[in-house]
Amino acid sequence: MAAETGTPTTLTLKSNDDELFSVAESAAILSVTIRNMVEDGCAGGVIPLDNVDGKTLASVITYMNGISAIPADEEKKKSYRDKFLSDKDFETLADMVLAANYLNMSCLMDAVSAKIAQVMEKKSVGWVRRKFGIENDYTPEEEAAVKEEHKWTFEGVETDDDN
């Protein structure tokens, strides 16, 4: 219906810290969660996104606009995604993977989780524990035994500078 009027429909998204964002419907429906809301007719007013904060949502919207401006060319989309994620730190990536999961955006989910994997690949066990907030629940003996089993995988690991 909106298409017939000739003006693109704009949606208003609200983050959990009450920031409001305007985004073209055509870009926003990359998120299956938002698309379902639009289809169910509950997108009339403001769409509250309770699990995404303003900073992350701004970033996701930048991505939505950027990727939907690219015509169907997988190569170009891929290089846009690579560039988009290249300067993000671990905390931002973790926020984005949660947002992509909540918003049900499979292309962003794939790209961000692959990026996180790429960041962690050469990192130490200690780095991973800190970044993921995981408590070491092994006894020292158990930990040594698991480590011993795959000793060679500890070669060439980046030293912890905790960036």
Place this chain on the structure above:
Amino acid sequence: MATKKHLKRGTPVLPQEIIQIILSKLPANSLLRFKTVSRSWYTIISDPLFIQTHLCSSLSESNSFAKSQDPKSQTVKLLEGPYGEYDVMSFCGCVLLLVEANISLKKRLVLWNPSTRTETYVWSPDICSSRQSYGLCYDRTSHNFKSSSSSSSPFGDRLGSGGGGGSLKNSSSSSSSSSGNRLDSGSGGVGGDGRRSRSWTKRNEFPCSGKPDTSAPGVCVNGAIYWVWRSSYNKVKEIMYFDPRDDKLKMLQMPEDVVVDDVSKSIRLVNLRGCLGLYYCVKGGDEKKTITVRIWTKEKGVDENCWNESVTFDNVLDRIWWFKPRCFVENKIVIRFRDSTRFVNYDPFKNTIEEFEGDASCYEYEFVPY
């Protein structure tokens, strides 16, 4: 309203299912290291279903070998393999099939996975003849590695019929300790041996009029094993392949203009990033003893029979085994020219040719993706 928990420094706590998605994108080496992170990570990484998913995604054609983003950052590493002397017969994903290099009648075969450094031993299914060739492939339906051996029957040879009845025996042999391409199930001590068979099951035996060219091992591409086969009556070479989906041996049409009526002409098959590649040489002018090499690639997929000719090189050193697909740098074909230390890196996908001066000794090793 916000359900998100935060750590001190602002990193959100990721739920288990997201962690699992992230982990499935890591190479085996990192995964094995991260078993040390915590008990719950150990459980995720050792889970048979997780391993299966990881294996399948790493075997998928687009993915295998393409793991390395930057060829320049790849380093060549010498790894210590299983104890003993072995020939690399075939590889599928990252699992290598090694055959004991000795003259005993019963040989040991090893499935070795360099990414997890685990190996599984199996005895050869029957008395080995020197004319035996093995191949390795992965059956996605039964989730087993299948190894096929093809040999000319000893009787055929003795009768002197020039090849006689070849037979192909297929066995499904695999064990947990080699079942991961990048990640391995057995090494964790979870799962355990005996979950999969490591015995040979004779599935089929095909009487056929030919035998595999023993100088060239079976090549695993798109899940099937391909051999160059030498037909016994008309001495024509052909390509036979074993299709693990129905356990049958089938013939593949050669590219149209490849006429291989002379058995002395060498044909080689390689796996080029998920495509079957074929190259063979044609003798050049007599006095110079140089050869011309032509390279074809087949479209992806076992049922696809379409060949594309990609390139022809002249004046190549007259030994076809100088050709090595260098899997570790994105499956380029390395070609060495006669009378020089000139090498060419040919990339059949981008159709680019890159020339370099090389040290011949560095091409004496077999390279396998790792």
